[in-house]
Amino acid sequence: TFQTIHYTWKKIYSIKLNSGKGFIFKAQMEAPLSPKESGKFITENSKDVFIENKGVREVAELLCEKAATKEFSIEGWKSLHELNPQKMDEAALNWVFAVSTLNFSFWSEREDAKCLVKYKDKTYSGYWALCAAFNRALDEGIPITSASYYATMTLEQLKHVLRSDTNVPMPLLEERHQVLTETGTILLEKFGGSFLNCLKKSEHSAQKLLQIVVENFPAFRDEAVFMGKRVALYKRAQILVADTWSLVASKDDLYFHDISCITMFADYRIPQALVHLGAMRYSDDLMKKLKEGVLFQSGEQLEVEIRGCSIWCVELIRDIMLELLAKKGQDLTDEVNAVLIDYYLWDYARDHRREMADIPIHRVRCIYY
Ligand SMILES: *[C@@H]1O[C@H](CO)[C@@H](O)[C@H](O)[C@H]1NC(C)=O
Numbered sequence: 598t599f600q601t602i603h604y605t606w607k608k609i610y611s612i613k614l615n616s617g618k619g620f621i622f623k624a625q626m627e628a629p630l631s632p633k634e635s636g637k638f639i640t641e642n643s644k645d646v647f648i649e650n651k652g653v654r655e656v657a658e659l660l661c662e663k664a665a666t667k668e669f670s671i672e673g674w675k676s677l678h679e680l681n682p683q684k685m686d687e688a689a690l691n692w693v694f695a696v697s698t699l700n701f702s703f704w705s706e707r708e709d710a711k712c713l714v715k716y717k718d719k720t721y722s723g724y725w726a727l728c729a730a731f732n733r734a735l736d737e738g739i740p741i742t743s744a745s746y747y748a749t750m751t752l753e754q755l756k757h758v759l760r761s762d763t764n765v766p767m768p769l770l771e772e773r774h775q776v777l778t779e780t781g782t783i784l785l786e787k788f789g790g791s792f793l794n795c796l797k798k799s800e801h802s803a804q805k806l807l808q809i810v811v812e813n814f815p816a817f818r819d820e821a822v823f824m825g826k827r828v829a830l831y832k833r834a835q836i837l838v839a840d841t842w843s844l845v846a847s848k849d850d851l852y853f854h855d856i857s858c859i860t861m862f863a864d865y866r867i868p869q870a871l872v873h874l875g876a877m878r879y880s881d882d883l884m885k886k887l888k889e890g891v892l893f894q895s896g897e898q899l900e901v902e903i904r905g906c907s908i909w910c911v912e913l914i915r916d917i918m919l920e921l922l923a924k925k926g927q928d929l930t931d932e933v934n935a936v937l938i939d940y941y942l943w944d945y946a947r948d949h950r951r952e953m954a955d956i957p958i959h960r961v962r963c964i965y966y
Pocket of ligand 1: 693694696697698700724836837840862864943
């Protein structure tokens with residue numbers, strides 16, 4: 598059946614990323630719902646994850662107070678994170694592309710055994726350890742953000758670049774190697790080795806850039822089958838568009854005319870924050886599983902519910918924020934979008950880890966987030 602074919606495809610795909618078979622299966626399928634449509638469809642059919650309107654409103658109110666502050670702007674996002682590239686040029690775009698290709702699965706099994714990377718007197722963990730490792734490599738003269746280098750780099754070379762300062766390595770090193778070399782090869786063959794060429798082809802449309810990425814780079818195709826429908830979550834692909842946006846947009850020029858088509862990035866941190874803030878609720882069954890530390894499979898029903906409902910929840914928060922701001926006479930349709938809400942909630946989740954400890958993250962090991 599459809600479900601099995603897709604599942605097989607996912608399996609083949611996650612085992613062997615270059616498998617040509619994946620494309621045959623894919624061609625037989627209808628186009629997936631967009632992340633926004635997927636979020637709505639998943640929420641309407643969800644059995645273990647629910648959106649709480651009262652909580653949605655409260656989060657919207659909280660965020661409205663923040664909307665005017667620096668934290669809640671692309672400039673703020675950039676300046677609050679010193680490892681991000683600070684100025685826009687071709688090298689910065691290629692940095693964002695390469696980092697976002699490997700932007701997945703940083704959580705550690707144990708709180709006291711983490712992969713850590715020291716860089717310029719600071720020690721980083723999680724996603725920031727990846728950024729630190731990239732910057733460390735660049736300082737050592739390893740061109741880790743150049744497709745011509747990483748398309749053919751060996752696993753040993755990548756292990757060296759991503760080495761940890763503890764005895765816990767970064768998770769999924771072999772998968773990272775496979776994804777990076779595959780993506781680099783495609784960037785070289787189809788786009789002259791530079792992400793700038795993808796951006797040029799997108800003609801100032803975030804939607805189009807997203808399409809270019811998911812159509813050309815299989816490792817960004819974060820899709821699943823939910824209740825017989827093909828759904829797309831596109832976590833890394835959308836972040837790639839958003840991070841590109843934060844590089845190329847400025848106060849007077851948004852660059853993309855349609856950035857609000859990008860939804861939040863469904864990972865494991867934002868759902869936790871949404872549940873903590875009361876905007877989303879898990880069934881008792883699901884909560885029990887999370888507390889037991891069950892390892893979910895990428896694409897299984899519960900996992901898709903958690904991610905899909907988070908997307909729709911953030912869309913609802915955004916709608917109410919715009920409504921509240923409009924009442925105050927402020928039209929911020931362009932300024933308030935899911936990207937900024939996501940950035941804000943992600944930092945919130947990081948800063949409030951302790952208070953949220955009673956809501957475990959859902960554990961999945963996959964290349965999509
Ligand atoms: C990587 O993922 C994190 C968290 O989801 C996000 O905040 C960050 O912007 C991403 N970076 C890139 C370069 O994709």
